[in-house]
Amino acid sequence: MSATAALFRNEVRMFARTPAAVVWLVLPLLAAVIIAAIPAARRPSEVFGGLSVSQAYTPTLTLFTISMVGLVLLPQLLGDYRELGFLRRLRTTPASAADLLKACLTLMGALCLVAALVITVVPLLFGVPGAVSPLRYAVAVIASTAAFLALGTVLSAVIPNPKAASGVGTAVAATQWFAAGMWYPRALFPEWLTTLTNLMPGGAAAQLMGDAMTGAGSATELGTGVLVCLVWAVVGVVVALRTFRWE
Amino acid sequence: MALIDVSGLTKSYGTHHVLTGLDFAVDEGEILGILGPNGAGKTTTVECIGGLRTRDGGTITVDGMDPAAPPPGFRAQIGMQLQQCRLPAKITPHEALDLFGSFYADPVPTDELLQRFGLAEHANKRFEKLSGGQQQRLSVALALVGRPRIAILDELTTGLDPSARRDIWGYLDGLRASGVTIVLVTHSMEEADYLCDRVIIIDAGRIVADGSPAVLAEGHRSLEAAYLDLTTRTSA
Numbered sequence: 001m002s003a004t005a006a007l008f009r010n011e012v013r014m015f016a017r018t019p020a021a022v023v024w025l026v027l028p029l030l031a032a033v034i035i036a037a038i039p040a041a042r043r044p045s046e047v048f049g050g051l052s053v054s055q056a057y058t059p060t061l062t063l064f065t066i067s068m069v070g071l072v073l074l075p076q077l078l079g080d081y082r083e084l085g086f087l088r089r090l091r092t093t094p095a096s097a098a099d100l101l102k103a104c105l106t107l108m109g110a111l112c113l114v115a116a117l118v119i120t121v122v123p124l125l126f127g128v129p130g131a132v133s134p135l136r137y138a139v140a141v142i143a144s145t146a147a148f149l150a151l152g153t154v155l156s157a158v159i160p161n162p163k164a165a166s167g168v169g170t171a172v173a174a175t176q177w178f179a180a181g182m183w184y185p186r187a188l189f190p191e192w193l194t195t196l197t198n199l200m201p202g203g204a205a206a207q208l209m210g211d212a213m214t215g216a217g218s219a220t221e222l223g224t225g226v227l228v229c230l231v232w233a234v235v236g237v238v239v240a241l242r243t244f245r246w247e
Numbered sequence: 248m249a250l251i252d253v254s255g256l257t258k259s260y261g262t263h264h265v266l267t268g269l270d271f272a273v274d275e276g277e278i279l280g281i282l283g284p285n286g287a288g289k290t291t292t293v294e295c296i297g298g299l300r301t302r303d304g305g306t307i308t309v310d311g312m313d314p315a316a317p318p319p320g321f322r323a324q325i326g327m328q329l330q331q332c333r334l335p336a337k338i339t340p341h342e343a344l345d346l347f348g349s350f351y352a353d354p355v356p357t358d359e360l361l362q363r364f365g366l367a368e369h370a371n372k373r374f375e376k377l378s379g380g381q382q383q384r385l386s387v388a389l390a391l392v393g394r395p396r397i398a399i400l401d402e403l404t405t406g407l408d409p410s411a412r413r414d415i416w417g418y419l420d421g422l423r424a425s426g427v428t429i430v431l432v433t434h435s436m437e438e439a440d441y442l443c444d445r446v447i448i449i450d451a452g453r454i455v456a457d458g459s460p461a462v463l464a465e466g467h468r469s470l471e472a473a474y475l476d477l478t479t480r481t482s483a
Contacts, residue, residue, distance in 0.1 A: 006349035010342065017337040085332035092297060092327035093350045093393070094320075 003095040007103035015107060024068040025115050028061040032119045036126035051213065054128045058120055059209035062141060063180050063202065065115045070148030071169040071176070074108050075155040079162030082247060091246040098241060104156075105149055112145040132215030136222060140208035143229035147201035148176075150236025157240040176202030186210075204228040250275040250397065250428050251296060255305035258291050265291050267452040268305065278419070278429040280443035280460075282436075284478055287449045289432045290330060293399045296430065297327045309397065323351060326395030328387050330402050336375035340366045340385050343374070344392055351393035363418055364388045365411060379406045387415060391422070398422065401432040416441055436471040446470070450478045 001009075015021060032054075035041045041053035048056040078100075081087045090100060120137070124130050131137035155172065159165040177183060179202035186194065186206060197203030208225040211217030249272035256269040265288045273279045281289045294300040296307055298314030298321065307314055312321050334343055341357060348354030361367045364384040369377060377385065383406050390398060403419075404412040419429060419442055433439055439446050440460045448456040448463075455477050456463055460470045467473040 001349050003350050006346050010338070010346050013342065014335050014337055081335070084335065085329070086334055088299070089329065089332040089334070089389070091299060092322065092325070092329065092390075093347060094322045095350045 003099040004102045004106075007095065007100055008106050011103050011107045015111075021073060024073060025065060025111060028065045029115065029118055029122070032058070032061050032122045036123040036128055042123075042126060042128050049214065052128055054123045054126070055213055058123060058131075059206060059213060060180070060182060061119050062116045062209065063144065063205055064177070064182070065119065066112045066141075066145050066148050066205075067173045067176050067202065069108050069112050069115070070145070070150075070152035071155065071173040072152075072166055073111075074104060074149065074152040075159055075165035075169045076162050077104060078156035079159060079165035082245070083161050085247070087246045097244040097246070101153060101156075101237075101240065101244070105153065108149055108152070109145055112149070113141065116141045116145070131212045133212045137209060137212035139222075139226060140205060140212050143208065143226045143233075144201065144205035146233035147205065147229040147236070150233040150240070151201060153240035154236050154243070157244040160245070176200060179203035180206035198225070199228055201229060201232050248275055249273060250310055251430070252308045253292070253296065253305070254307075256292065256295060256302055256307065257304035258288070258295060258300065258302055265452050266295075266302075269449070269452075269454055271447055271454060271457060273428055273430060275428055276423065276426045277444045278423055278431060278442050280439040280446040281430065281432045281449060282434070282439055282446055282474055283449035288452045289449055290401055292449065293327075293401055293430055293432055294329075297325055297399050298322075299327075299329075323393060324396045326390040326393055326398045328390035328398075328400045328403065330405075332386065333382070334374045334385075336373065338374050339371050340374070340377070340381075340388075341370040343385060344388060347389045348392045353394055354392050355394060357392075360388045360392060363414075365414060380408060380411055383407055384411060384415070391418075396427060398427055398429045400429065403431060403433060404435065404438060412438070436469070436474060440464075440470050448474060448477055 035057055036054045044050050044052050078087070120130065151172065152169065155165060155169055159168055179197035179200040180186070181189070186197070186203070189197065198207055204225045207217070208222065211221065251273040253269055253271050256266050257264070258266040269292060281292060283289050291300060295302045296309060296314060298317050301315055309321070310324060312318055314321065340361060344357040344360055348357060358367070361370050364387065366381060366384055366388065369381055374382065387400065387403060390400060404415055407415065416438070422429065431438070431443060443460055445457070445459055446463060447454050456473070463473045464470045467476060
């Protein structure tokens with residue numbers, strides 16, 4: 001078994017034994033169930049441009065989950081390891097920082113994708129129509145996951161301790177929620193703010209998922225959104241590998 | 248032939264000069280003990296040898312390799328047991344040994360190490376539930392799981408009861424017989440006397456004595472008396 005595979009198996013085990021970490025996954029899933037269970041939330045609404053509340057909140061809950069996993073759980077995990085001295089201990093072995101990051105990213109990526117799938121499927125079970133373009137929605141989820149995990153990896157690499165990692169991660173997540181329109185509707189953003197936030201993972205992801213739900217947006221807009229996410233992903237991983245601190 | 252060669256090693260933390268020019272070598276198959284008061288620079292020395300700290304000056308070669316720019320394969324040859332390194336609270340000794348063993352081409356079987364280090368009964372107990380001595384034994388076992396050519400052990404038996412200490416000494420005796428080179432940082436004169444072929448005493452960042460325990464103890468009542476005499480004299 002390779003070092004990455006062994007570390008991944010270990011991460012899965014440790015995660016399964018840490019119930020507190022699961023809260024961030026359970027809450028959005030619970031919210032998706034509750035919203036979809038309310039009959040009024042399943043009916044189309046003018047406020048959401050003809051989408052139901054359940055449809056409109058599917059991208060929001062998905063983005064919230066992905067951002068919490070990427071920007072809070074991941075930095076906290078690696079921060080804990082650094083504080084314990086476990087990273088230092090690993091450094092004395094042939095395992096590399098890249099092996100550890102790959103293992104953690106695979107676990108966190110899998111959590112994001114499974115959570116996104118459940119959040120998306122739950123409304124369908126209640127008869128709520130899904131995304132007009134499921135394929136585009138899937139691409140949006142994957143690209144957003146890559147961007148948020150990469151951003152979280154940078155935070156993990158440079159923030160020294162778990163408390164600081166959790167605080168900074170939450171602050172960064174909050175800016176991305178703003179960019180995604182969770183604090184204030186993106187439809188009401190001035191044009192310059194829309195353009196600016198579309199260059200952030202939160203804004204690009206919200207635009208991609210929203211367009212996939214309604215079928216709006218051109219192929220160029222889709223390509224631009226995916227490109228923004230991928231640039232964040234690649235730059236994030238490169239920066240993280242170069243700045244990673246074992247202690 | 249020297250497997251580890253340290254020459255003119257210097258290291259400072261800010262304005263505090265921890266090592267001011269250490270020179271020593273460790274032959275293949277030798278057990279070298281490093282003694283010295285707290286803060287003398289013992290841990291810094293072994294961490295520079297293991298490539299965990301970057302030296303300010305001097306040269307270090309470990310089997311011809313520079314630990315500051317370790318080539319692939321460097322870490323597979325060295326097993327390190329560090330002070331103050333904990334494992335995730337929920338990992339068990341069995342899982343930890345399996346995990347660390349998977350990093351090496353030919354690891355010691357997990358069950359053999361659990362047995363040898365008295366951890367077999369606690370193999371599935373979580374790390375957070377192990378006693379200090381059990382955690383320490385696991386830490387030593389992890390350092391040796393990869394069958395290293397060189398073992399660097401920092402405060403090997405701190406916190407262990409006399410029986411566990413003797414067990415680990417017995418294991419190191421076996422390693423010595425199989426040709427493993429060991430660098431041992433210790434505060435225990437009994438341990439140094441029992442295990443080490445040679446001892447260096449570091450005080451205030453420099454070597455104040457270098458020789459076999461028997462030679463260093465000559466003219467004193469014991470190695471401990473020699474140590475106290477040497478370190479008190481240099482500190483005064």
